Amino acid sequence: MNFQHPYSELLRTDRLPHIWCPGCGLGIALDSFCMAIAEMKLPLDKLAVISGIGCSGRIAGYLNVDSFHTTHGRAIPFATGLHLANPELNVVVFSGDGDLVGIGGNHLIHAARRNLNLKVFCVNNFIYGMTGGQMGPTTPPGAISATSPFGNIEYAFNLPHLAASCGAVYVARWTVLDILKLKKSMQEALNKKGFSFIEIISPCPTLYGRFNNQNTGVEMMRYFKTHTVHNPKANLSEIEISHGGQIVVGKFLDIERPTFMELYRKVVQERVKRTLDEKYEEKAYPQEHT
Amino acid sequence: MKNNHLPLSQSHFINGNEACAEAALLAGCRFFAGYPITPSTEIAEHLAERLPEVGGIFIQMEDEIASMNAVLGAVWGGLKGMSATSGPGFSLMMENIGLAVMTETPCVVVDVQRGGPSTGLATLVGQGDMMQARWGSHGSYEIIALCPSSPQEFFYQTIQAFNLSEKFRVPVLLMADEMVGHMSEKVVIPPIEKLEIYPRRYTLKPPGEYKVYQRAENGVPEMVKAGDGYRIHVTGTTHDERGYPFMNEETQKELIPRLVDKIRKNHKELIDTKEFFTEDAEVVLVGYGITARTLRWVAHLAREKNLKVGVLKLNIVWPFPDEVVLNLAKKVKALVVCEINMGQMVREVERAAKGFCEVKFMGHPGGGMHSPTDILEAVQQVKA
Structure with missing residues (x-):
């Protein structure tokens, strides 16, 4: 019998099986995305997915769309150029927490500030997975990792709070257990004009859970199940994730603000159009070089 | 003129950076991402005003890492793209110049060199990024780099840089220096139909038959x-x-x-050098960028003293023109390499000369230019 993957249209099936470990949540995040775009019947030729480096960085390459696997942390600025060069494209940045918030944090805050029309899906597994489980900017305080063997002494970023305060117009957080809500959120982001940010909490049993009393993917998912609180009205400054603590999820922000491209068209290009003829009359020197 | 808003084809009195910016527009550049840095900023400032006039996009990014990536993204989005910077920014761009090499993304990066290392001499001339241009990103690769000696040449080399980047699908580095960037001179902009502009070579194959990295x-x-x-x-x-x-x-x-x-x-195809008085020369001065102009003056002074001195000016520095240097080395007593650094391209000259002649080095740490009389003295020492 010839079994086909239900999303074989959307995936580069010749690249499967994927590289992710058993119990990893990235497959679910990718599946939610496939569900979202399949349901929306998005024109796939006008969809571009950009990833950085890391386990999550592999997502772009599995999708059968124009996909770019850039350098570590640089998915957002690459996507910025792509989006501005062709604003018709629906540009999605799909990458990990270490990539987008660690090494690429500067780009995240500035892209949000500019309200570029990018959809950023940040898979947060609390750890640098690909390199072997080092602590990162989202590792909860106290957690054990390869580079915090005595427990992490740093505070972690609260990503929805960060994105919202930098100017994102759409902010949500879900765990990979909330697959339908995640899908819906992705669809909303894809339809949204402006910088949209979804934090996707995902288990990494291999390199995070095992060292932090959650040995398997199932155990980590059970933790998500028992500790998730759906509260879209939560005060964003209070929803940081602590080790073994509550995970507040929901769609926290959905507002309107002119995008970079809208303002570029309105302010820059129209202004140029208005003054151009005048200016060239002024500057038109009599003699032409021959 | 009103219809396309490209620069007027006439003589202008502009500085090298402005000449570069206008040339970029003529070469088809429609995307610029950059970060302010002396002494390259005039390129960004000029394009911030001019790109919207020709329907292009200008964006000031948060740093040079982002700038380089935005350019690459824009190129894959269908535009010709460029960034401009100086030493510290050039250092930040290195990783993603490697990404451009690996993904074969045509683009142009202008480095208006200043004195280094580190912050160094932010407003004064240097030529210390020449080896970085060749080797700055990790891994094995080849790259193309050009060096203009005047605003007029900056203009032409910008167009050449875009053409070469499209033809070979490599990032092309324009290694200008502060003096060429800030010097105002007569720049003649020819009519666009007289310029050779190499368009991007898009495939004619339909999807399905096309492979993104199949050699053509x-x-x-x-x-x-x-x-x-x-x-x-x-x-x-x-x-x-x-x-x-x-x-x-x-x-x-x-x-x-x-x-x-x-x-x-x-x-x-990538050999681009210019020789002055080399037919009978016994000593040839080798230089690039602003230094090449000093060398021509030295040659004039030397000829007045009946010294047989010539000049080799490097326009394309990477790949290095080995054959040209070797041929000269076989003919002359000495090659004197002058550059505003403590010894970079001289290593290439030594390598290419293969011991056929003496190779002397006259360096300058930056912040100013060589004095022609100092070079002349060095030349006379060779003679003796």
Whole structure:
């Protein structure tokens, strides 16, 4: 019998099986995305997915769309150029927490500030997975990792709070257990004009859970199940994730603000159009070089 | 003139940076991402005003890392793109210049060199990034770099840089220096129809038959852009013809020699040097950028003293014109290399000369230029 993957249209099936470990949540995040775009019947030729480096960085390459696997942390600025060069494209940045918030944090805050029309899906597994489980900017305080063997002494970023305060117009957080809500959120982001940010909490049993009393993917998912609180009205400054603590999820922000491209068209290009003829009359020197 | 708002074809009195910016527009550049840095900022300022006039996009990014990536993204989005910077920013761009090499993304990076290392002499001349241009990103690769000596040459080399980047699908580095960037001179802009502009070579193959990294003419694959239905995968990881990442020796052995051979096998096409009074010269001064102008003056002074001195001016510095240097080395007593650094391209000259003649070095740490009389003195020492 010839079994086909239900999303074989959307995936580069010749690249499967994927590289992710058993119990990893990235497959679910990718599946939610496939569900979202399949349901929306998005024109796939006008969809571009950009990833950085890391386990999550592999997502772009599995999708059968124009996909770019850039350098570590640089998915957002690459996507910025792509989006501005062709604003018709629906540009999605799909990458990990270490990539987008660690090494690429500067780009995240500035892209949000500019309200570029990018959809950023940040898979947060609390750890640098690909390199072997080092602590990162989202590792909860106290957690054990390869580079915090005595427990992490740093505070972690609260990503929805960060994105919202930098100017994102759409902010949500879900765990990979909330697959339908995640899908819906992705669809909303894809339809949204402006910088949209979804934090996707995902288990990494291999390199995070095992060292932090959650040995398997199932155990980590059970933790998500028992500790998730759906509260879209939560005060964003209070929803940081602590080790073994509550995970507040929901769609926290959905507002309107002119995008970079809208303002570029309105302010820059129209202004140029208005003054151009005048200016060239002024500057038109009599003699032409021959 | 009103219809396209490209620069007027006439004589202008502008500085090198402005000449570069106008040339970029003529070469078809429609995207600029940059970060303010002396002494290159005039390029960004000029394009901030001019790009919207020709329907292009200007964006000031948060740093040079972002700028370089935005340019690469814009190129895959279908535009010709450029960034401009100076030493510290050039250092930040290095990783993603490597990404451009690996993904074969045509683009132009201008480095208006200042005195270094570190912050160094932010407002004063230097030529200390020449080896960084060649070797600054990690891994094995070949690159193209040009050095203008005047605003007029900055103009032409900017167009040449865009053409070469499209032809070979490599990032092309324009290694200007502060003096050429800030010097105002007469710049003649010819009518656009007299300029040779190399368009991007897009594939004619339909999706399905096209492979993103299949070698075509000169070993260079044909381009597509995102959104055209080709569903490409582009990665900085070692990849096969389809663009799929494969981390193994075989794929690396297939890919890296091809990337390097694009330049090495077409090396002859990339020789661009100019010689002055070299027919009978016994000593040839070798230089590039602003220094090449000093050298021409030295040659004049020397000829007045009946010293047989010539000048070799390097226009394309990378790939290095080995043959040209070797031929001269076989004819002359000495090559005197002058550059505003403590010894970079002189190593290449020594290597290329293969011991056929003496190679002398006259360096300058930056912040100013060589004094012609100092060079003349060095020349006279060779004679004695």
